[in-house]
Amino acid sequence: MAKICIIGAGIIGLSSAYYCSLRGHEVTLIDREPERRDGCSFGNAGMVVPSHFTPLAAPGMVALGLKWMWNPESPFWIKPRLDLELARWGFHFWRAATPLRVRQAAPLLRDLSLASRAAFQQLASSSTSDFGLTQKGLLVLCRTAKALDEERHTVERAHELGLAAELLDAHQTAALEPGVRMSVAGSVYFPQDCHLSPSRLMSVLQERLLQSGARWHWGEEVMAIESKAQTIQTVVTSRSRISADEIVVCGGSWSPKLAAGLGLRLPLQAGKGYSLTLEHPPQLPRTCAIFHEARVAVTPMGSTLRIGGTMEIGGLNDRIDPRRVQGIIKAVPEYYPEFKTSDFSNIKPWFGLRPCSPDGLPYLGRPRNYRNLIIATGHAMMGLSLGPITGELVASLIDREKTSIDLALLAPDRYQ
Numbered sequence: 001m002a003k004i005c006i007i008g009a010g011i012i013g014l015s016s017a018y019y020c021s022l023r024g025h026e027v028t029l030i031d032r033e034p035e036r037r038d039g040c041s042f043g044n045a046g047m048v049v050p051s052h053f054t055p056l057a058a059p060g061m062v063a064l065g066l067k068w069m070w071n072p073e074s075p076f077w078i079k080p081r082l083d084l085e086l087a088r089w090g091f092h093f094w095r096a097a098t099p100l101r102v103r104q105a106a107p108l109l110r111d112l113s114l115a116s117r118a119a120f121q122q123l124a125s126s127s128t129s130d131f132g133l134t135q136k137g138l139l140v141l142c143r144t145a146k147a148l149d150e151e152r153h154t155v156e157r158a159h160e161l162g163l164a165a166e167l168l169d170a171h172q173t174a175a176l177e178p179g180v181r182m183s184v185a186g187s188v189y190f191p192q193d194c195h196l197s198p199s200r201l202m203s204v205l206q207e208r209l210l211q212s213g214a215r216w217h218w219g220e221e222v223m224a225i226e227s228k229a230q231t232i233q234t235v236v237t238s239r240s241r242i243s244a245d246e247i248v249v250c251g252g253s254w255s256p257k258l259a260a261g262l263g264l265r266l267p268l269q270a271g272k273g274y275s276l277t278l279e280h281p282p283q284l285p286r287t288c289a290i291f292h293e294a295r296v297a298v299t300p301m302g303s304t305l306r307i308g309g310t311m312e313i314g315g316l317n318d319r320i321d322p323r324r325v326q327g328i329i330k331a332v333p334e335y336y337p338e339f340k341t342s343d344f345s346n347i348k349p350w351f352g353l354r355p356c357s358p359d360g361l362p363y364l365g366r367p368r369n370y371r372n373l374i375i376a377t378g379h380a381m382m383g384l385s386l387g388p389i390t391g392e393l394v395a396s397l398i399d400r401e402k403t404s405i406d407l408a409l410l411a412p413d414r415y416q
């Protein structure tokens with residue numbers, strides 16, 4: 001049994017802790033936030049997405065990013081600023097956005113997603129863990145025939161990867177969602193996708209960890225990580241000094257600072273996104289959906305409906321930009337005509353910072369220069385979806401086993 005210290009109690013930290021504790025390890029978690037938290041892992045869209053086999057850094061995204069830079073309501077926005085880290089990140093993003101790199105990443109993302117989905121099913125099979133896992137698929141809704149035609153290629157690619165995907169016309173789409181009036185040319189249906197309630201999932205994991213005897217250091221910020229002879233000795237927080245056999249960094253968008261203290265370069269930008277949850281939506285879809293042109297995600301959670309979107313690369317801050325929130329709200333009646341922008345009048349927007357690596361792939365593995373360090377972060381738009389498999393792989397790394405999935409493309413020192 002090893003003593004494991006996990007920095008960061010978002011979905012990646014909790015999943016890593018959970019799978020380590022299942023193997024009998026002694027787990028300590030540190031998070032600078034208090035126990036009741038509202039970070040990126042809580043207010044997200046809750047989608048589990050084998051359909052997301054294309055990383056953010058894909059051909060066409062650089063041009064789209066440049067075009068959308070001038071539109072404050074656009075779904076993807078890079079705030080222009082003089083920042084060397086952003087320039088480096090942008091350079092690596094540009095280098096990664098090629099057909100070859102996307103083709104290499106796709107089977108890995110598929111394998112990670114399908115393994116994670118299986119882990120969610122396993123987790124949900126216990127009667128004490130109801131986190132609203134709903135296995136009804138995902139619809140990518142296209143307003144225009146042009147967008148629907150573009151999606152044809154995605155369906156072909158999904159089939160090549162062995163994933164289920166169906167191109168549906170407007171009538172077939174309406175038949176899948178009889179309770180919602182839609183203004184669409186058609187959709188792509190991905191039956192293997194699922195959705196769940198992220199905050200309930202976080203509570204289930206926390207509860208299980210408490211039962212397994214995990215220790216918590218809530219409200220403590222990690223200030224330094226001390227090492228000697230390639231071995232981490234102590235994690236120094238604002239209140240404690242913690243020693244462990246293995247350290248796992250799951251600090252989300254703040255991970256580069258933690259890594260920099262160890263001499264590791266981890267290019268990562270915070271991708272801010274917003275969500276709004278309607279307690280009494282005019283209509284309630286059965287499946288989760290993505291509005292293709294608007295890049296907005298819609299997820300039923302019990303009787304409520306969560307709408308989320310935007311990717312704002314604007315630094316580590318907690319400013320809410322009302323123009324970007326408006327961009328999300330305006331999209332809803334365009335696809336669901338029974339909804340009005342006024343339905344959102346009294347709803348407080350939530351925001352979260354997605355940890356985005358430049359090539360759209362997580363950082364997962366042991367950096368070469370340390371004997372007892374694991375990095376697990378950079379999951380961008382897929383952190384919830386890939387939480388359980390990341391946790392399982394962290395546990396395998398801790399036990400120095402051959403991992404079930406080859407992690408070469410995810411090496412945390414790939415930009416050293």
Ligand SMILES: Cc1cc2nc3c(=O)[nH]c(=O)nc-3n(C[C@H](O)[C@H](O)[C@H](O)COP(=O)(O)OP(=O)(O)OC[C@H]3O[C@@H](n4cnc5c(N)ncnc54)[C@H](O)[C@@H]3O)c2cc1C
Binds near residue numbers: 032353355378
């Ligand atoms: C609008 C929106 C919708 C999304 N929808 C989906 C979706 O449908 N499906 C999906 O898979 N993903 C989705 N995501 C992405 C997903 O939410 C993230 O990928 C995921 O939450 C990242 O988890 P994490 O554990 O890496 O980071 P976080 O949840 O940010 O956790 C990191 C933790 O580390 C702590 N920490 C950092 N530095 C320190 C330090 N020095 N000392 C102590 N503690 C520290 C922080 O306090 C934080 O709690 C969405 C995101 C947004 C914004």
